[in-house]
Amino acid sequence: MEITKKELAKQFAKDWEKHYALKVFKDRGFIRKQCKICGKHFWTVDKDRDVCGDSTCMPYSFIGKKIGWAHDYVDAWREFARFFQKHGRTVIPRYPTIARWRDDTWFVQASIYDFQPHVVSGESAPPANPLVVAQPCFRFNDIENIGVTNRHLSSFVMIGQHNFISEARRDWKDEDVGLVIDCIKHFKIPEKELTFVESVWMGGGNAGPAFEVFVGGMELLTAVFMQYSIEDGKLKELPLKIIDFGWGLERLAWLLNGTYTSYEVIFDPVDKKFAKQIGFERDLEFLKALSKVNSNLDLNETEDIDLALKDAAEKIGIPLEEFKTKIKQLQAFYSILDHSRTLLFALADGALPSNTGGGYNLRVILRRALRLAEEQGWKIDLKWLVREHAQALYGKPAPRVVTGLSKEELLEAQLMPMYPELRQALPDVEKILDVEIKKYFESKSRTSQLLAKILEKKELSNEELIQLYNSHGIFPEDVVSEAAKLGKTVKIPANFYSQLTASHVAAPKKELPTIKLKFKAKGTKPLYYENDRLFEFEAKVLEIVDDRYVVLDKTAFYPTSGGQSCDIGTINDVCAVLDVQKQGQVIIHEVEPVKFKVGEIVKCKIDETRRLQLMRHHTATHILNGICRRELGSHIWQAGAEKTVEKARLDITHYQNLTDEELKKIELLANEVVLSAIPVNKFFLPRPEAEKRYGMRIYQGGAVPGAEIRIVEIPGLDVEACGGIHCSNTLEVGPIKILGSKKIQDGIIRLEFVAGKRAIEEFQTEGALLKEATQIFNVQPEHLPKTCARFFKEWKEQRKEIEKLKKGQK
Template sequence: MTASEIRQQFLDFFASKGHQIVPSAPIVIKNDPTLMFTNAGMNQFKDFFLGNKVPASKRVVDTQKCLRVSGKHNDLEEVGIDTYHHTMFEMLGNWSFGDYFKKEAIAWSWELLTEVYKIPKEKLYVTVFQGDASENLPKDEEAYNFWKQHIAEDRILLGNKKDNFWEMGDTGPCGPCSEIHVDCRPEEEKKLVDGKTLVNADHPQVIEIWNNVFMQFNRLKDRSLEPLPAQHVDTGMGLERLIRVMQNKTSNYDTDLFMGTIHATEGLSGKKYAGTDDKKDVAFRVIADHIRAISFTIADGQLPSNTGAGYVIRRILRRAVRYYFSFLDVKKPLLHDLVPVLAAQFSHVFPELQQQADFVKKVIFEEENNFLRTLDSGIRRIEDFIQNATTKAVDGRTAFELYDTYGFPYDLTSLIASENGFSMDLEGFNAAMKEQKDRSRAATELDMGDWVVLDETPDSIFIGYEQLEGTTKLLKYRTVKAKGKEQFQLVLGQTPFYAESGGQVGDTGTLHFGEEMIHVTDTKKENNLTIHFADKLPAQPTATVKAVVAKEKRRDTERHHSATHLLHAALRKVLGTHVAQKGSLVNAENLRFDFSHFAKVTDEEMAQIEAIVNEKIRQNIPVVIRELPKDEALKLGAMALFGEKYGDTVRVVVMDPAYSVELCGGTHIGSTGELGQFKFVSEGAVAAGVRRVEAVTGAKAEAFVNEQLQQLKAIKAILKSPKEAAKAIETLMQDKASLEKQLEVLELEKVRQLAATLRNQAQQINGVNFLGQVVTVSNAEGLKQLSFQLKNEIPDHVLLFVANVGGKASVALTIDEKLVAEKGWEAPKIIKELVAPLIKGGGGGQKTFATAGGQETDKLQQVIAAVKAMI
């Protein structure tokens, strides 16, 4: 069976058991502050387990794209080294929300594996929770007894809390679990060692294949457990491992799920994959795994960057580049050429990659190119360090600086060091890494208190499409500590406050608990909950609440949101249908819109787009909002955003059916005429293949235009040329350039004359010709020119020229290459240690030439004395 057939058979089996097949959620998490990425199949169903939302179907089945590269579930450093860990993987899962429980889950998993997939029963072991006295949790006798109906009792193993008790996080739903393991070893090995001794022992051929989680409890902040109001089943089976078992392979990477990518990499690298443990074959596995994680995450809307989720993706990409650079001897971008292979392979199950293949390929290519340049400069930096080192060791701080500042991996630093006979200070590197992680954790860590529940109503109702105030009650509240400050979070029974989503910022306003007024500073979503961030907790939490949204701020935000829809359509009309939204920010002040496009938007194109949007505003088109089944909305031509999870019923915003039809949950104006005016403020690049425009509407646009006109008026007044300001400025710039050239010639002549005067004034000190002088020049470049003119005329030189340039101290230090080699003097080091402290400044440069600048112009003679004393 192929990978596609195995996946489909799982879905079909559970559909035959009354399960609804649902699509994978995006791999990028939008409304959960505790997660960056979907790291388990249950993430998209979290609200059902928490009781925040009622599922449309009590039984569902799916295959979910998952990513595990950070936090508790971090497999990154194992990937490629072994045969079964992955960053991105597919989690097959069947789910029961308060419906069936242990009996059916166990029976069906056994039926599927042994009767449908026909895995020999003698290959399988199961584990059951043995209990935990410290938490007063008994052995899971129920699961044990159900398993006895299907498998020999000596193949039912007891597992501890670490292996057989599943928790969503530090708090939340949890419960005992029952794993199914498969022994893939050859028969002769099985005779030598009993398979049950290898279960959960990290044996590469005795692997966990499926986990049945029985959610029975809710973990509170104080670590205590309380029973959930309903019992749920959450199962997960790694598709990659299942395929390996079904195709009788010893490695996940030897299956058809990965071999297409590996064969393509062979063609690109000229190397052959042998499936061994050497670094070359590890590189093939790393690439085959990492290209999936990178591609699917970018397709779901997360671009590589220097922070947060974007940094995780950049780190995965750079790990793949480093492997092909070091071990496949490929020195040019390779990963981007694998995107079409991957897109075609998954087009029937995850079509979003095929639909964006060109865009994803472009982003990856630019990232590879940039990092290959970094690798090149990093290697030069290491070689420079080794060449000038006084001991045969690379200290941990240097290794960490290379990693942190230049993205240069520790193991590559270690490899280059060992090739040159240098040792590595791993302990020092780890200490520096820990310090950084501690700083990062302190800056981002959330300390969430338990909810104080006043009412068990499952979720709050949003009434903010129709009204901006309403009377309601407080359902629950909690205190959260973030970055050392307290936040107060409230959940209401119904709310007019829009929670930040789809680029639109959350509403602000007030909550009135009787006579007490509480300010709402922000509104956000946490899974399906609408969280109101308040400046304090109410004195009387059970009092009736009047919720009032800040109306003007909402209206200005709505204008900018509606403008993004008009803008999106205009961009596609002028630039092409390849344009797709890649991010947006909509608030009361302006709008920011990111979109896929591979070139700068020209001034002519910007003017054309702006004209189209303003024409639509003048037409005063009614903004029609309808709720439709998703399939019907898509047939109407509604644009859906990649990386968004839509329900079966969607909200469709129409601004002329022939112009703009989009799926959108945000709030909008009644007609386009309410925008008044649309004006671009800026255009630029934010990432490879992604452009960003910023614009304003309404009164903000009017203010922006007036400000520009005032500036133009002031310029005309200064130029005394009210009719042709542009021409006057052009003439002024030409005159300026001409004068600067004349001045440059005069300055150079002045430097030549100064050099001639100073040529014979060097003092010989301990075999060194030292020339230290306070000089008069108009800029720092004059010091550099003076130094360069004299360095070839004075042997064994140390030249130090200092000047007061525009009220600031300026210094240039030149050292003969012979003295650098013989005495170990380096200009940047002398600048840093002797010069910079005196002038209260800083500087740097190369070993033979460095410059500095500082505040203390009265210390110039002291600078000369300090360097002279050193000699």
Template structure:
């Protein structure tokens, strides 16, 4: 067999199965669509599970794909071994009730032995131990030598996940030779060594498992085939691991070029090179599919991968941002199969660079925090809790913590750190178990016998329809009566179903005395519309013919706000730059909430420019034109697509002159003038690199203006200002007066508190070499306590003072330690921390002066009572 590049292998596989009547589909997005059971796509079949279950009709009964996948359960192992990776591609050929074992096995063997010309004597086949049918096909039809056949048990060769389609599987192994084996006489297929590599897995989905171990033969069995592209490339290129495959190796070489570290020269540095190589592949593809860094869900996975890669860059001695520079190589190595990466290169690069630079600040903050802990606590051993917090919260690696502290003669409680890390991993595992991670899980009622709903609501808001199905409490029923609620399926509907960020329509259904309120509209993955209904009068039955009528006023407001979202995105791109992309939206009848990619808060000037530009387009009375057209034609028009979204051959394009041209399936105004006015209510951050604008149009703007006017009049009345034009001047005078009075009150309180310093020493005596004062001060604040402690520290070297005050239910503690008391071992930072913890708080500071806060005022006396004991403990130590 000849050495074959990864990109060539992918194309050979897909072309081969196209020649066998398969429809080649592009890789689905890494972000699951209409599927809450997975965080990210993790297998070739995952995005097509509803084809297998029958919930959605596949575009053809034979399909072949190369699917992008992300798996992160073993993220800690990535880099440590050369086998583990978070990003990989799965080659697959699938039969949805079409061909079965005979064809699937024959084509797999043909591809390996004829197309790739793998030596037959190097190939071994495993089957489920009871699958005699497969054994007979492999040996008698395909011609595999019985000595190259292996029967394995259910754990290895029977594919099932709880209930649903399942069946035996058959795997093809490649023998890499004795030199890769373990040397044991019984080394064979299934051995843990590196000799026999499982390359191809054919799942014969021929049973339905009811979840209780009962298997019913499927009327139309399926084929689900999976083969890791990188693993196949390892075999064809004669290399030991995925990091030596041509495209992956080229990415690593770029990293080596930047960092000056070569692979194979140092084991520890090799780990870092592998981590960076894997993670930059994953993150480039994730961002390309619309995932953005955040602190939860998919965004957290992305952030964790980026920060782990950046951290390993530092371990290689490279402290500057560099991952964004590697993107070009990742894209170059993959653009033949994924051209969208090149289209989004600027955006991907910018996201990675911003996240890298943010992490640099975070890790620098970690340095300061670490040194702060050392200075405040005067420690000889850093606690496992502090080390874990630095690692978990600030991404500060334990190895770096140990290295820095070792230079100062300080140890780290590594055992406790690893205990906490283990507990965190267990929590993560438990959380993953709670999440639905089985790609076969289905959360919808079976509507496979119902055809896709005909939607006529772009042009018709009142239409005759027929009830095809009624769902009550998740079960299909024949009828529902007065005051009952149910999901109703019609043959055709004018109600827009929630999608693309636009809420579903509401309205009514009528037929004679039957009156039904439609409270919401959604749709399932197969395009069946589900109307959430309440029966107001009469009985609704399957087969009922009725009028379906959309709430026109509400729909009109929704259309105004959705059209405004298009104008807003175009205006943002013009004012801020072309890096702006939609990152999410919510369009309702009240407002539009638009999330977009940008890396800093908008200035007042920028917001005004955006708002003015949108209003300018509204006043220009521009027609809003909607057309369906081939996707290639739409791209030539420069139509913007939703990030990470996959579109069919024909798309719906909404054009507002040349100002805005977007792919969109939502409903829109016919002319910008009908929006009336556009007003931005607020702008803020929702995640790193993602901003949010909330805006209103039409009636919403009028309501907003009336509310503002009413508020102004109420303020004028309260402030006894008769003329609204004088409101600003009057408010400024009152604000100045209040500020001056508050300042005067604060100064008086500070003076009053300071006058109490002398009283502090009354009834205090020097015991065990120090004078201890612990007291609550009335009518004081944090500034007053600090001033009193500073004064006593300076005038009484043997004094140890802890003062407390309460303001609005919050407790403040201040502690000071005179220089002579400090010499005896007393530490104000540790003292105030212990006192505050006794009152439900925390804090700390320097050995001579420290502050803390607490939540429980009722425990102030109890907290002050431990001062003496704590101080004496320090002196003895």
């Protein structure tokens, strides 16, 4: 039986003393009241208050008259962090915006994403506890609203206030709620402005009570208590309870400054420099007037946008056309600021714009920024914008002598850089922008002709507009202007861009193993990690299914995983092991014929030559991945890999084809790593320890399961979470030879290569071909190219001569 959020809200409201009447409220003089407008219950210190504090029940009260202690954007975070640190919270560095440790989403959309699934499930310890983190998050569902309302963004910083509580404590909610109240007071916000509105949270089969916390008419944070799992429609207490409070840094900073829009605080001082550069003057009077009406201009929620615009223009008292022009300018101005900031975060974290997956949305906003600028006739420099953002997000420049200060001391002195990694990533970010901007203008020059052709034939539906963008990168605005030339009109939905981006947030699930049978066995003990050179062993047969699929109590046969092909070999010398796969903890051997019984002890033998070749190819993959990242930039991630006996391939995220020069250099450097005889370290680490020590870079092959993860490290070059079987020293890999590279899809380049004995075979084949060719021409190898060229030239000339003669005969 399912339970709905509405039903749960009813249940919690009935039992409000249990779920919402916290001890901390009583201690601090908060009382429970009911909103006279929406009917919701809320907690306040103000006896006379009769509205809950939601913006639908009261207008923003801080616009034009700030509430509290003014801090700029970065300083608001520093002050927040300083406050929480003093109260025993660890301030941890942010996670990347690209969620490589998860296989269900491309982007981080809330601070709790950092800890899903492994910490939230209780499988793995958090990096610190309790903690706060300033986590940049992406949301692409409100793109058109940016600059139109005064608060929408595609990237924002959610300050996560998290506490993971595994011991049973009745007062587990009080401490964090108390800190919220104290933090509000610390920012000199009058306590009576603060309301806690009773609410419910549900997600991923879990639920719990929650508060929407309002100040001055704006929701400043959502305070969620992950308390229950829902089983058969009933609530069951979770063993690990989680405080999941998400503060909007943008909102906090806005509140403290009381500007007309949140953007003036968030983008300061970049917005002022940008305005000057493009010669755009913001009309503050208009912004002021607009701030009173723009909550009605939410393009995704307002049904009749034309009517809403007309209404707003009337209220402000300016003609509709002028109003629309001004709104368009603001939309362009703040969208460009927003999109460039989002791109900075994403590209610095190793994402690439593309036409598939998560990169799709990045390309949409990049092109939209360029488009909007063109429409306004502004000459913009995206590279300059990202540089300015990176500086602004670093914080005020620190004085020269700050060396030797700890993180805590820097924070105390309000000098801790907020996101120093953004400045470091700038060279790579700018390179990617260059390539992308070039691609945009190239595709644009093709647009006009193509469109004319299409428009002559037919009217375009919404789906066809989306299709046009997807297949040709054509924007609907181009369709409109091109159609106008032909005297036709095309209507674009107000939320076109949100429609584009909505489908590119979640990531596809991984493929499952192909053997889909049920096994009774609980698990198989793997022997290949303890000893990667164990090629013969004895094991007991636990189970045989379909007279073909065999489970042993332990095995040294490596199952296909992480792109490494499985081992093959024999059991009792006569039964061939054809395939090995892993299902959960069970390792399944596909055997033909099965000439043994359950309970028998069998003698297993692994094809040693094959395994050694696979190990070489796998370690070579890690070496090449490390070299590519070092040579091509930090945007290089492994997008896929496969290691078979014949050859290996590595797909990397890169924006353009590799030149022969680049390939030559990569091959040379990879072989230098081999010759340097670097030991390859393989060990298990608890997940938080591994992430702390090496960062999210370890997730090259995507998300990996388990509380303990296996690390494969080539010191100084590459560290990956990898379950594969590797050489113990780079020298064992032998020569690495790159066979070639090609672009397999937008933003992904495939390298094919061989290593060890297979590389020698390649050299020999090439050598033999060369020898054969030199024998034909009867020259030394070094003269071969010249000789070939000469023969080719002569042959062409002779052919021409023959043609001429033939014509002459006619």
